[in-house]
Amino acid sequence: MSLKDKYCIVGAATTRFGRVPGVSPLAFTVEAAQLAIRDAGLDREDVDAVLCKYPPTGFHGLWAHKVSEALGIQPTIAATIDQAGATNLGLVQYAMMAIDAGLISTAVCCYGDNPLSGTPGTYGKALGADAAYGFIGVPSGYAMIAQRHMIEYGTTSVQLGAVAISTRAWASKNPNAHKRDPITIEDHQSSRYVVSPLRLLDCCLVSDGGAAIVVTSADRARHLRKPPVYIMGIGQHHVAWDLPRRPNLTTSGAKVSGQTAFRMAGIGPQDVDVCELYDCFTIVPIITLEDYGFCNKGEGGEFVEDGRTGPDGSLPMNTAGGLLSESGMAGMQLIVEAVRQLRGECGDRQVKNAEIALVSGQGGIMHTHATAILRR
Amino acid sequence: MTTDYAKPLPEMTADNSPFWEGCKRHQLLLQKCSGCGHVRYASLTCPRCWSMDHQWVPSSGRGRVYTWIVVHQRYSKAFEEDLPYNVAIVELDEGPRLLTSLVQIENEAIRPDLQVEVAWDDVTDEITLPKFRPVS
Numbered sequence: 343m344s345l346k347d348k349y350c351i352v353g354a355a356t357t358r359f360g361r362v363p364g365v366s367p368l369a370f371t372v373e374a375a376q377l378a379i380r381d382a383g384l385d386r387e388d389v390d391a392v393l394c395k396y397p398p399t400g401f402h403g404l405w406a407h408k409v410s411e412a413l414g415i416q417p418t419i420a421a422t423i424d425q426a427g428a429t430n431l432g433l434v435q436y437a438m439m440a441i442d443a444g445l446i447s448t449a450v451c452c453y454g455d456n457p458l459s460g461t462p463g464t465y466g467k468a469l470g471a472d473a474a475y476g477f478i479g480v481p482s483g484y485a486m487i488a489q490r491h492m493i494e495y496g497t498t499s500v501q502l503g504a505v506a507i508s509t510r511a512w513a514s515k516n517p518n519a520h521k522r523d524p525i526t527i528e529d530h531q532s533s534r535y536v537v538s539p540l541r542l543l544d545c546c547l548v549s550d551g552g553a554a555i556v557v558t559s560a561d562r563a564r565h566l567r568k569p570p571v572y573i574m575g576i577g578q579h580h581v582a583w584d585l586p587r588r589p590n591l592t593t594s595g596a597k598v599s600g601q602t603a604f605r606m607a608g609i610g611p612q613d614v615d616v617c618e619l620y621d622c623f624t625i626v627p628i629i630t631l632e633d634y635g636f637c638n639k640g641e642g643g644e645f646v647e648d649g650r651t652g653p654d655g656s657l658p659m660n661t662a663g664g665l666l667s668e669s670g671m672a673g674m675q676l677i678v679e680a681v682r683q684l685r686g687e688c689g690d691r692q693v694k695n696a697e698i699a700l701v702s703g704q705g706g707i708m709h710t711h712a713t714a715i716l717r718r
Numbered sequence: 719m720t721t722d723y724a725k726p727l728p729e730m731t732a733d734n735s736p737f738w739e740g741c742k743r744h745q746l747l748l749q750k751c752s753g754c755g756h757v758r759y760a761s762l763t764c765p766r767c768w769s770m771d772h773q774w775v776p777s778s779g780r781g782r783v784y785t786w787i788v789v790h791q792r793y794s795k796a797f798e799e800d801l802p803y804n805v806a807i808v809e810l811d812e813g814p815r816l817l818t819s820l821v822q823i824e825n826e827a828i829r830p831d832l833q834v835e836v837a838w839d840d841v842t843d844e845i846t847l848p849k850f851r852p853v854s
Contacts, residue, residue, distance in 0.1 A: 468726060
């Protein structure tokens with residue numbers, strides 16, 4: 343039986359983003375979890391599952407148990423999941439499944455890390471065995487995909503830049519965004535190459551911070567403090583192949599994941615009012631928009647040109663600034679922003695009449711993908 | 719060949735040691751599936767028929783550039799002197815792709831589908847890296 347509309351996000355919170363020295367990954371996670379639980383009007387005894395993505399600054403065995411201990415919760419389920427940037431939406435899906443199975447009633451899904459001030463260099467590590475060739479740093483992997491997209495479809499650096507400009511324009515309306523100064527295409531084109539074809543402004547930020555959400559049943563949600571945000575559709579797909587063995591570098595797990603989520607929700611891309619798409623690099627939302635069917639394969643670069651995804655565009659995307667400008671953290675903040683948009687809490691950046699929001703998460707070097715469709 | 723080679727070396731495992739032993743002999747080896755004959759690169763199971771049984775067979779060592787990057791950021795002191803340097807994925811004539819470096823070419827001259835052939839780099843007594851150069 344479908345899980346459509348049976349489960350809700352009832353609490354959502356972020357900590358301060360940016361360079362925030364002196365706060366541990368655990369403290370960010372716990373602060374975000376407390377804020378999200380209180381946002382829902384709940385207390386710690388109401389939460390019986392603690393679901394976490396481990397912080398990339400260091401692998402911690404039993405991470406969700408450390409978080410639970412710090413929160414003072416002895417949950418029915420505590421679990422740390424590793425699906426890289428797709429984890430946060432994965433946690434939502436596992437929470438829904440656990441509630442549906444009658445195992446738990448309410449889950450907090452939480453994440454926090456301090457890669458900027460705590461452990462610099464986290465995202466500049468060798469990419470597996472291929473370090474022998476200098477294949478090092480996350481941007482190197484995504485640059486391989488961007489270059490191939492350019493080869494196959496003629497996508498340009500200026501089109502990549504349109505994503506960076508759009509997200510920064512949104513971030514300028516978000517007081518908590520890590521980077522708020524608007525940028526132009528000239529700024530993008532003159533920013534240094536990190537790994538060609540990706541320039542500095544094609545790459546997400548490295549930010550400290552935490553974010554969390556609370557998931558419970560629709561029945562319970564109706565009695566809580568904030569208006570419920572219903573989960574209409576959710577899906578995942580994991581291409582798993584490492585880059586040299588991946589048959590196709592320009593179609594991602596977004597295709598199957600998106601189809602699954604849209605089918606469950608019973609809607610299509612034309613029904614989406616606001617998108618929060620994982621944008622660790624500018625090429626990623628371009629490929630994601632194609633795979634989700636907002637445009638044809640290969641036309642994503644053209645689609646994002648001319649401000650379509652910006653504050654005055656027809657498809658508001660990454661309305662808090664995304665990973666490129668709000669916070670480089672691995673995606674929980676995108677779910678929080680979708681919830682806030684649907685609740686109408688977004689002030690200057692509020693999308694008028696936002697009823698349906700689409701959120702994506704993806705990670706590794708596009709190894710993983712998850713999609714959620716939310717409504718108010 | 720140097721004895722003070724400072725760059726990272728591939729880790730030899732039970733699964734990949736035949737490949738690196740081939741490289742040491744300047745022989746680029748691929749896995750040919752004993753079940754269905756499909757030729758693949760460095761994968762435990764056949765993507766076509768799921769068999770784990772395979773033989774290591776020589777590649778022509780020729781292929782074309784599938785995609786590439788030029789690294790400008792200093793991620794590792796070991797590669798600092800090489801900046802900006804390229805890393806490429808080459809599609810061999812037999813079909814499989816592998817991650818490598820292109821040599822004997824300026825980064826600006828790299829093009830999609832550029833025809834390349836293996837160029838052996840004996841970096842230590844034990845490890846030889848297959849790199850690729852334009853076909854002359």
